[in-house]
Amino acid sequence: MPAHSVGKSLRPRSRQIAVAIIGLDAAVAQKTREHLYASSWAFGKLVVRDLGDIRKDTRDFIIPLLRELYAAGITPVLLGGNNALFAAQYLAFAELNRQVSLLQIDRCIGLNPHQEGSDVLDAAVYRPGRKQYHVAHLGAQQHLVDPAVWDFFDAHGFEAVRLGQARADVTQLEPLLRDADLVGLDISAINHNEAPARNGFHPSGFSLQEASQLAYYAGNSDKLSSFGLFGLNPAAGTTAETELTAAAYAQLVWYFLQGYSLRVGDFPATTKGLLEYIVDLQGFDRLTFWRSPRSNRWWVQVHDGKYQGEARHRLVPCAYQDYLLASNEQTLPDRLLLAMRRYTNAG
Structure with a gap:
């Protein structure tokens, strides 16, 4: 491999690893590496290590491994086959006693709307005790989804952006990805011609270019x-x-790493360094919007007196257009109305 390749740039350069590549399926991971390692390194001083493949592809084996990585501040990039292991990806956060916002990108929504079964999202919404803080889904195709699932999402304040709506303007999905603690992307969310080696015969989906943009947004989110x-x-x-x-x-991993390498560190654990914008909006008292001068990204603040959940979820990612809509037209988009309902006691 040439000196500028990803494969030549994975040598140990620091003990402070930022991203770790892990194969959940050895055959899938090996094929991916062949293409990823040959691509160009364009990630500056980002420290990426390939930790190899897991020895056992079971939840009980994977969850402690991911827990250790999460606790160490290392971001895993998981190369899997069976999407049932997405459950291990999000359940590992439960080991840290953290509330998380999870986002899945898939052609269908793997959820039993009536009772817990074997679908991939069941453990997130039916788990006894502490639930996941939020569940979001991108790319579902209406003809593949049980209508009761849409009702379930609405009743629980979850977000689902259908494929047609998502493809209308992919840039509008950036705040939704920025609100997620973890993302699981099933390759079947991409149209069949660009990713044909998967189960089922479903021709429609995101283009690979669009999916790569989503992967970039995910990587760029602090x-x-x-x-x-x-x-x-x-x-x-x-x-x-x-x-x-x-x-x-490999292309999706590459764009995730590119986004990660360009993080600016403006995740608003506090509002220090952010610019404040106050909007008097009927029905909401005052709304406070915040803008990062480093990235020009926006958040809206949930009212402190009504907020429920961990402090790091207190600011909801939004777009500049959302601020203009609130200040000029005295209204909020559906996504922020849903967020206010979900994150506060207000109906």
Whole structure:
């Protein structure tokens, strides 16, 4: 490999690892590495290590490993096959007693709306005791989803952005990704022609370019601390189709790393260094918007007296257009109205 390649840049350079690549499926991970390692390194001084493949592909084995990485401030990039392991990705946060916002990108929503079963999101919404703080979903195709799932999401204040709405303007999804602690992306969310080695015959989806933009947004978010790829099944495609899908995996990882390397450290654990904008909005008393001068990103603050949950969730990511809508037209977009309902006691 040439000196400028990713493979040549994974040598140990620091004890302070930022990102760790881990294979949850050895065959999938090896194919992905072949394409990722040959690509160009464009991530500056970002310290990335490949920790190899796990020895056992079970939740009980994976969760303690991820817990240790999360506790150490290391962001894992998971190369998986079966998307059932997305549950291990988010349940590891429970070991740290943290409330998390999880986001899944998939063509369907893996949730039983009636009772806990074996679907991938069931453990997030039915887990006894402390629930996940928020669940969001991108890219679901209406003809593949049980209508009761939409009702379940509405009743629990969860967010679901359907494929057509998501593709209308991918840039509008950035605040939603910035609100997530972890992202799991199933390759079946991408159209079949660009990622054919997966289960099922479903032609529609995001383009790989659009999915790469989502991966970049995920990496660029200071809040996000885990990124997983799932769904590649070498047995479901020809050799050429498997190589093409593995190359798609590698491209998604590359753009995640690029986004990560350009983080500016403006996650608002506090409002220090942020610029304040007050809007008098009927029905909400006053709303406080905050803007980071470093990244020009925006947040809206949940009223302190009504806030529920960990302090780090107190500021909800939004866009400049949301501030203009509130200040000029005295209204809020549906996403922020849902957030106010979810994060406060107000209806």
